[in-house]
Amino acid sequence: MNVMMLLEMANAAFPERTAFTDGSSGESFTYAGLFEAARHRAASVRASGASRLVKLDVSNLATPLSLFSSAWAGVPFVPLNYRLTDVEIEALLKRVTPAYLVTQADRVATLGAVAEVNAVACADFLDAAQHSQAVEGEWSMDPDEVAVLLFTSGTTGEPKAAVLRHKHLVSYILSSVEFASASEEEASLVCVPPYHIAGIAAVMSSVYSGRHVVQLPNFTAPAWIQLARQHKVSSAFVVPTMLARIVEHLEAEGSETSDMPNLKSLAYGGGKMPLSVIEKAMKFFPNTDFSNAYGLTETSSTICVLGPDEHRETVASTDPLIRRRLVSVGRALPGVEIEIRDDEGKLLEAGGRGEIYVRGEQVSGEYEGRGSVTDAEGWFPTRDAGSMDEEGYLFLEGRADDVIVRGGENLSPGEIEDVMLTHPDVADVAVVGIPDEQWGEAVAAAVVAKPGASIDVDALKTMINEQLRSSRVPAVISVWPELPYNETGKLLRRVVKAELSQS
Amino acid sequence: MAELKTGGRFKSAVCTAEIMVVSAPAGDVDLTCGGVAMLDSTSDAATGGEIHPDHAVGVAIGKRYINEEETLEVLCVKNGDGGLAVAGQLLLQKDTKKLPKTD
Numbered sequence: 001m002n003v004m005m006l007l008e009m010a011n012a013a014f015p016e017r018t019a020f021t022d023g024s025s026g027e028s029f030t031y032a033g034l035f036e037a038a039r040h041r042a043a044s045v046r047a048s049g050a051s052r053l054v055k056l057d058v059s060n061l062a063t064p065l066s067l068f069s070s071a072w073a074g075v076p077f078v079p080l081n082y083r084l085t086d087v088e089i090e091a092l093l094k095r096v097t098p099a100y101l102v103t104q105a106d107r108v109a110t111l112g113a114v115a116e117v118n119a120v121a122c123a124d125f126l127d128a129a130q131h132s133q134a135v136e137g138e139w140s141m142d143p144d145e146v147a148v149l150l151f152t153s154g155t156t157g158e159p160k161a162a163v164l165r166h167k168h169l170v171s172y173i174l175s176s177v178e179f180a181s182a183s184e185e186e187a188s189l190v191c192v193p194p195y196h197i198a199g200i201a202a203v204m205s206s207v208y209s210g211r212h213v214v215q216l217p218n219f220t221a222p223a224w225i226q227l228a229r230q231h232k233v234s235s236a237f238v239v240p241t242m243l244a245r246i247v248e249h250l251e252a253e254g255s256e257t258s259d260m261p262n263l264k265s266l267a268y269g270g271g272k273m274p275l276s277v278i279e280k281a282m283k284f285f286p287n288t289d290f291s292n293a294y295g296l297t298e299t300s301s302t303i304c305v306l307g308p309d310e311h312r313e314t315v316a317s318t319d320p321l322i323r324r325r326l327v328s329v330g331r332a333l334p335g336v337e338i339e340i341r342d343d344e345g346k347l348l349e350a351g352g353r354g355e356i357y358v359r360g361e362q363v364s365g366e367y368e369g370r371g372s373v374t375d376a377e378g379w380f381p382t383r384d385a386g387s388m389d390e391e392g393y394l395f396l397e398g399r400a401d402d403v404i405v406r407g408g409e410n411l412s413p414g415e416i417e418d419v420m421l422t423h424p425d426v427a428d429v430a431v432v433g434i435p436d437e438q439w440g441e442a443v444a445a446a447v448v449a450k451p452g453a454s455i456d457v458d459a460l461k462t463m464i465n466e467q468l469r470s471s472r473v474p475a476v477i478s479v480w481p482e483l484p485y486n487e488t489g490k491l492l493r494r495v496v497k498a499e500l501s502q503s
Numbered sequence: 504m505a506e507l508k509t510g511g512r513f514k515s516a517v518c519t520a521e522i523m524v525v526s527a528p529a530g531d532v533d534l535t536c537g538g539v540a541m542l543d544s545t546s547d548a549a550t551g552g553e554i555h556p557d558h559a560v561g562v563a564i565g566k567r568y569i570n571e572e573e574t575l576e577v578l579c580v581k582n583g584d585g586g587l588a589v590a591g592q593l594l595l596q597k598d599t600k601k602l603p604k605t606d
Contacts, residue, residue: 001510001523009580013564141544143510167510174525174578178599179565201606237606267605293605302605 001143001170004038004071006208011035013180013210020213022060023189023227029061031207034068036134041069041125043133048118050100052149054093055194056080056111057104058217062122063194064203066102067148071166072139075100076146078161079195081153083487086110092151092159093117143167148200149368150297153486161368162297172300172362173204175335182211186264189228189236191216196488198237198270201301211235221249225258232262237293239270239489244277250284258284265308269293271489272396272414274421274428275327282315294329294396296382300362304338304394306330321389327418328393336360339379340388350390353412355400356382385412402493404433406441411472413493419467420445423460425453428483431474432497444476444500448483455479476500504531505543507575513541517552520562520583525576532575536562537585560586560593568594 010019015032022028029037045053053070055063055077063079070077078096080089082104090111093099097116105121112119124130148164188211192198206213214231216224219242228236238246243266250258266281266288273292282290289308295301306328314326332338340354341347348354357379365380366372374380385397397414404411413431420429428448436442449455457477464473478500484492505513507527514521515536521544522536534541538555542548562568562579568587569576575589576597587594 005523005580009564012581141510141512170510176605198606205606269605291605305605 002071002139002141002145002166003147003169003173003204004068004139005170006173006204007031007035007038007068009179010207010210014184017184017210018212019207020061020064020215021231023214023216023223023231025060027061029064031210034064037065037126037128037131038068038072039134040128040131041065042072042135042139044131045069045073045075045100046135047133048098048100050075050098050118052076052078052096052099054078054080054096054099054101055103056082056089056093056101056107057122057194058082059190059194059199059215060122060217061215062102062125063199063215064207064213065126067200067203071147072135074140074145076149078149078151079200080151081193081195090114095161096149143170150195150197150200152297153490160370162364163366163368164297164300164364165366168300168362168364169200169204171335171360172201172302173208175362176302176333177205177208179208180210182206182209184210184212185232186234187212187214187231189214189216189224189231189233191219191224191242192237192239192270193488196270197295197297197301201295202237221245225249225260228260228263233260234262235265235267236263237267237269240268240273240277241271241485241489243268243273243281247277247280247284251280257286258288260285261287263288265289265291267291267293269295269302269329271485271491272417273327276421276427278311278326279315282311292329294394296384298363298365298380298382299336299358299360300364302333303336303358303360303362304329304332306393324395325389325393328389328395330394331392332358332394333360336362338388338392338394340386348387351387353385353387353397353410353415356384356386356394356396358382385414398493402432404431404441404443406433406436406443406471407439409471411443416443416445416464416468416472416474419464420447420460423463425449425455426460427451427453430483430491430493430496432493432500434476434497434501436475442475443472444478444497445474446478446480446483446496446500448480476503478503504533504540506530507532507534512544512580514544514546514550514581515583515585516540516542516548516550517554518583518585519581520579520585520587521581522562522568522577522587523580525567525578526574527576528574533590534575534577535588535591536583538588539585554585558586558588558593559584562587567597567599569597570594 433441517537538558
C-alpha cells in the first residue's frame with residue numbers, strides 16, 4: 001500500500017488528461033507527465049541521501065510532485081507552513097534532517113546553509129533537464145511506512161509532528177473516492193494551503209478520481225471567483241471565512257447569482273460556518289451541492305460529512321430539530337465510528353455534550369517521538385468538544401479545552417454562541433472563559449455587529465437570559481470590529497481570551 | 504495458497520491483472536486469477552499459460568471484488584482478462600456507494 005499506487009492507476013487509465021494546473025503561472029501536468037516526473041525526482045531525492053522531502057512554498061506544481069516523488073523514493077513528505085517566521089522555519093527544518101528541501105528561490109541560499117539540508121528552488125525541482133536519472137523499479141509496498149509528517153500549529157508549546165502512514169492515507173481515499181469517477185471536463189479549485197491536511201487530501205482524491213486540479217496559491221475572493229469562472233470549475237473546498245468573503249464579494253458585484261453554472265459542488269470545513277453565511281451562499285449558488293466536511297490532521301482529513309441532500313432537507317424543514325442540522329457537520333463516513341464521551345471517558349447518550357472520539361482505518365492519532373495516543377480499542381480522542389443527535393448528526397462545540405468552568409459548572413461556548421448568533425444585529429461572536437475571583441472562570445464574549453447595525457449589550461444579555469440559564473449569560477460583552485482568524489479559518493480563541501481577560 | 508495481508512499486492516500468472524488486498528480473512532487463501540494461483544507482485548516466477556475458460560470474466564482497474572461472505576475484498580490496480588476467484592468461486596464486483604465529494 002503506497003500513495004504512489006493512486007497516481008499509478010491514474011497514469012494507467014487516463015495518462016493524457018490534465019492533472020494539475022498552477023492557477024498563477026498557467027503551467028500544467030498531465031497524469032503521465034506527473035508520473036514520469038515523480039520517477040525522476042525520486043531518484044534525485046535518493047541520490048541526495050535525504051531521509052525527508054520538505055516542501056516550503058505556496059501551492060504550485062511542485063506540491064503534487066513532492067508528495068508523489070517522496071512516496072516513490074520511500075521518504076516522508078513534510079510540507080511546512082511558509083507563513084511562519086524564519087526562526088520558526090529553521091527550528092522545524094532542523095527536526096527533519098537530512099532533508100531534501102524544495103522551496104522558494106530566495107530561501108535556497110539561507111536554508112541550504114543549514115546542516116544536512118539540500119535546498120532546491122521549485123523551478124529547478126520542476127525542470128526536467130536537471131533530473132535525468134530515473135528510479136528503477138517500484139516503490140515500497142509496506143503499508144506501515146510513513147507517508148506524511150505534518151506539523152500541528154503549535155499554539156500551546158512546541159509544534160507536534162502528526163505521523164500519517166501510507167495505510168491511513170490510502171484507506172481514506174479508497175473509502176471515500178471512487179476511481180475515475182470524474183469526467184474529463186471536471187475541475188477542482190484548490191485554495192487550501194499545501195501544508196494543511198485538506199490540501200494533501202485534495203491532491204490524492206483528485207488524482208484517484210481523475211479530476212483536474214486548478215491551484216490558487218493565495219486566496220482572495222476576486223481571484224477565486226475569476227479562476228472558478230475561467231476554468232469552468234466544477235468543485236471546490238473552502239473554509240468558512242473564505243466562503244464569507246466570496247459571498248460578500250458577490251453581493252458587492254450586485255449580481256443575483258454567482259454566474260458559475262459549472263460549479264456542481266462546494267464543500268466547506270475547518271471551522272464553524274455561521275448560519276447566515278451558508279444560507280446566503282445557498283441563494284448565490286442555487287444549483288450547487290453543498291457539503292460540510294469535518295476532519296483532523298490525525299484522521300487523514302474528513303471523517304464526517306453533511307451532504308447536499310441533507311443541506312436541502314434541513315433548509316426546507318420547519319422542524320427546529322432538523323433545521324438545526326444545517327450547522328452540524330453531518331454523519332460519519334463509512335468505515336469511521338464516532339462516540340461522545342464525558343470527562344471520565346464514559347459514553348454519553350444522544351444529545352450529551354462531551355469530547356469527540358473517533359476510530360477507523362484512516363485514523364492515525366500518532367505523533368513523532370510520542371507514539372500513538374489512541375486507546376487499546378483504537379479510539380482517538382480528538383480534543384474537540386461536541387454532541388451527537390439520535391440520528392448520528394455531529395455538532396461541534398469548539399475545543400474540549402475551551403469549555404468554561406464557572407463555579408464547578410461546565411459551560412459550552414458553542415451553545416452560548418449559537419443563541420447570540422440568532423440576534424438580528426450580531427454577525428459573529430466568540431465566547432470564552434476569563435479568570436474570575438468568585439467563580440474561577442466567568443463567561444465573556446466578543447461580538448461583531450452586522451454592517452450598519454449597532455449592538456445594545458443589555459438587550460443582548462436579556463435575549464440570552466430568555467433562552468439559557470443565567471449562569472450562561474456573559475458577564476462581559478465587548479463589541480469588536482472583527483474577530484481574529486488564522487489563514488485556514490480557525491478562530492484564534494486564545495487571542496480573544498487574552499484580550500477579554502485584560503479588559 | 505498465500506496469506507493475504509491488507510495492502511499486499513498480487514499479480515496474475517496468466518494475464519496482465521494486478522490486485523491489492525483491501526481486507527482479508529486470517530490464514531491462507533486460495534486466490535486465483537484466470538483459474539491459476541496469483542503471485543506476489545515482486546515474484547520472479549514464470550508467467551504465461553492459459554486462462555481457464557470458466558475464469559475469463561476479466562477485471563477492471565479501480566473496481567473492488569469481494570467473496571460471497573464479504574470477508575475478502577481486493578482492489579484491481581491493473582486490468583486483465585482473467586477473473587478472480589477464491590477456492591474456485593468467482594469473486595463478485597462490489598457496488599460502490601457514491602459519497603459527496605469534500606476535497
